[in-house]
Amino acid sequence: MVGCFNCLCRRGNSGGSNPQAFHFTPPFNDPFALPHLSDQHNVPPIESTYRTKSGGNPIEETASPTRVDADDMRRIYVHDDDRVLVKIVHFGHPSSVGIEYDESGDWQFQPLWARRAGPRAWIYFNPEQVRAAIVTCGGLCPGLNDVIRQVVFTLETYGVKHILGIQYGFKGFVDKNYPPIKLNRKLVQTINMEGGSFLGVSRGCPPLKDIVDRLEEWNVSMFFVIGGNGSHAGATAIYEQCDKRRMKMVVVGIPKTIDNDIELLDKTFGFDTAVEEAQRAINAAYTEASSAYNGVGIVKLMGRQSGYITMYATIASGQVDIVLIPEVTFTMNGKYGVLEYMKKRIEQNGICVVVVAEGAGQDLLEGVGGTDASGNPILGDFGKWFTGKVKDFFSKAKVPIDAKYIDPTYMIRARACNSGDHIFCSILGQNAVHGAFAGYTNITVGVINTHYCFLPIPIVIRKARMVDPNSVMYHRCVTSTGQPDFNPPIHAPGLVATPGGLKSSLQPHPPPARGSRRSRNK
Ligand SMILES: Nc1ncnc2c1ncn2[C@@H]1O[C@H](COP(=O)(O)OP(=O)(O)O)[C@@H](O)[C@H]1O
Numbered sequence: 003m004v005g006c007f008n009c010l011c012r013r014g015n016s017g018g019s020n021p022q023a024f025h026f027t028p029p030f031n032d033p034f035a036l037p038h039l040s041d042q043h044n045v046p047p048i049e050s051t052y053r054t055k056s057g058g059n060p061i062e063e064t065a066s067p068t069r070v071d072a073d074d075m076r077r078i079y080v081h082d083d084d085r086v087l088v089k090i091v092h093f094g095h096p097s098s099v100g101i102e103y104d105e106s107g108d109w110q111f112q113p114l115w116a117r118r119a120g121p122r123a124w125i126y127f128n129p130e131q132v133r134a135a136i137v138t139c140g141g142l143c144p145g146l147n148d149v150i151r152q153v154v155f156t157l158e159t160y161g162v163k164h165i166l167g168i169q170y171g172f173k174g175f176v177d178k179n180y181p182p183i184k185l186n187r188k189l190v191q192t193i194n195m196e197g198g199s200f201l202g203v204s205r206g207c208p209p210l211k212d213i214v215d216r217l218e219e220w221n222v223s224m225f226f227v228i229g230g231n232g233s234h235a236g237a238t239a240i241y242e243q244c245d246k247r248r249m250k251m252v253v254v255g256i257p258k259t260i261d262n263d264i265e266l267l268d269k270t271f272g273f274d275t276a277v278e279e280a281q282r283a284i285n286a287a288y289t290e291a292s293s294a295y296n297g298v299g300i301v302k303l304m305g306r307q308s309g310y311i312t313m314y315a316t317i318a319s320g321q322v323d324i325v326l327i328p329e330v331t332f333t334m335n336g337k338y339g340v341l342e343y344m345k346k347r348i349e350q351n352g353i354c355v356v357v358v359a360e361g362a363g364q365d366l367l368e369g370v371g372g373t374d375a376s377g378n379p380i381l382g383d384f385g386k387w388f389t390g391k392v393k394d395f396f397s398k399a400k401v402p403i404d405a406k407y408i409d410p411t412y413m414i415r416a417r418a419c420n421s422g423d424h425i426f427c428s429i430l431g432q433n434a435v436h437g438a439f440a441g442y443t444n445i446t447v448g449v450i451n452t453h454y455c456f457l458p459i460p461i462v463i464r465k466a467r468m469v470d471p472n473s474v475m476y477h478r479c480v481t482s483t484g485q486p487d488f489n490p491p492i493h494a495p496g497l498v499a500t501p502g503g504l505k506s507s508l509q510p511h512p513p514p515a516r517g518s519r520r521s522r523n524k
């Protein structure tokens with residue numbers, strides 16, 4: 003046993019041997035509290051088998067025992083009382099940009115702390131007895147293979163021997179033609195070179211009971227779900243069922259969403275890669291349009307309800323005249339409409355590049371409805387509809403244009419990820435396994451303010467994150483395009499008419515106190 007620098011307490015009620023130790027006292031009703039295997043089961047912690055140093059020769063078949071001293075241990079483990087501050091800006095005034103209000107209208111929050119991710123010195127599973135299962139669900143996203151690979155590597159580092167890959171999402175629990183695959187380091191060694199998912203993905207879900215029956219039958223003790231909002235909702239439902247059956251199993255999610263629409267997280271894996279690839283499509287549209295007589299380039303990007311890829315790729319490219327996202331309404335026709343503005347751009351510059359998110363302008367399309375196998379709304383094809391409207395408008399206006407429409411969506415999604423995302427996925431995959439060995443369940447892993455955290459799944463799937471049209475980032479985006487508001491002006495409450503036009507009645511904050519502290523305190 004190595005020292006007692008890392009005490010056994012999970013709830014911060016013991017001092018250990020270090021008088022300087024920080025003991026986190028959770029607030030009443032802590033929204034970031036995590037369910038733990040020991041809440042239901044009598045599971046004594048054991049010393050971690052996770053080591054970052056190998057004492058053996060990797061070429062030898064059987065590595066010699068690892069030599070680790072207390073000093074090494076101190077440096078590789080995260081104490082269970084470590085926390086990450088969720089909101090790091092202290093706002094000085096309610097008029098500050100980016101301010102958020104809670105349900106009661108309060109803007110000065112109590113600090114919220116999320117649990118820091120990472121390996122613990124004490125674990126709640128004997129690796130020899132662990133049977134892990136991994137599934138990837140929903141649509142593709144660059145980096146899925148990196149995460150699968152890293153989960154397998156890290157499980158093996160702890161000493162796990164039984165790892166199952168469930169094929170084609172949740173369907174793989176019931177489809178006899180696609181039984182689980184036994185995974186190991188050798189099998190997954192090179193999968194990160196490719197896009198897609200080595201295990202396959204799907205939408206739609208077999209009955210929950212069948213999934214839980216299979217997990218029980220296969221004696222799974224750690225279940226890793228790599229997926230978006232839908233998959234995490236599924237993961238939580240599976241956790242609840244397993245909990246009712248008192249199964250000794252932990253459920254850990256790894257958020258996959260190319261749309262970057264998960265609450266609280268700095269970003270999700272694959273998003274940077276998607277933006278990079280989307281920017282290439284925009285630049286191609288620009289090249290085509292700038293070489294054509296009255297060239298119009300239209301690019302459709304992914305984003306069912308969140309316009310993040312569209313917004314970021316637009317800023318990254320810098321060659322966009324108009325950006326349309328689901329979060330911002332606009333009119334097509336009339337003095338303030340998109341088409342009149344496009345005409346002006348063509349007349350002035352001979353070129354117009356438009357980038358649209360697939361979920362934009364859905365209120366303008368007819369005959370849309372229904373849901374896909376996962377329950378997601380089926381959208382009308384806004385990109386094609388928009389291109390048709392543009393061609394009609396210019397033809398009626400007798401202005402010749404050369405319009406090119408680019409839909410790179412599946413090319414973007416199928417890509418292997420860039421180097422930043424390769425690294426990001428590795429860290430997420432590792433932390434998912436650390437969370438499982440630490441005994442946490444119904445959790446997901448993500449990065450908040452650049453630090454990796456374990457979070458309760460329900461908190462991240464409350465609602466999809468969307469672009470805030472009042473945010474600094476969206477303002478940066480429309481500053482880059484130079485586009486106007488495509489809505490007729492309205493006399494909203496809070497706006498007052500002045501000789502100079504509509505002005506907000508909200509008073510800016512008073513000038514800050516300046517001068518020496520002594521003169522300020524007089
Ligand atoms: N509310 C839910 N409860 C249980 N399972 C769900 C729920 N929503 C979606 N799922 C399942 O999760 C899987 C992935 O969902 P989907 O929305 O397609 O992708 P994503 O996980 O990327 O959001 C599907 O198999 C779907 O049936």
Ligand SMILES: O=P(O)(O)OC[C@H]1O[C@](O)(COP(=O)(O)O)[C@@H](O)[C@@H]1O
Pocket residue numbers: 140141142230231232258259260261304305306307360374
């Ligand atoms: O054509 P598919 O497979 O339904 O995927 C399209 C959808 O995938 C997404 O990129 C991401 O959706 P998921 O996170 O649910 O996989 C959406 O923006 C897009 O609408």
Ligand SMILES: [Mg+2]
Pocket residue numbers: 140230231232233378
């Ligand atoms: Mg979804």
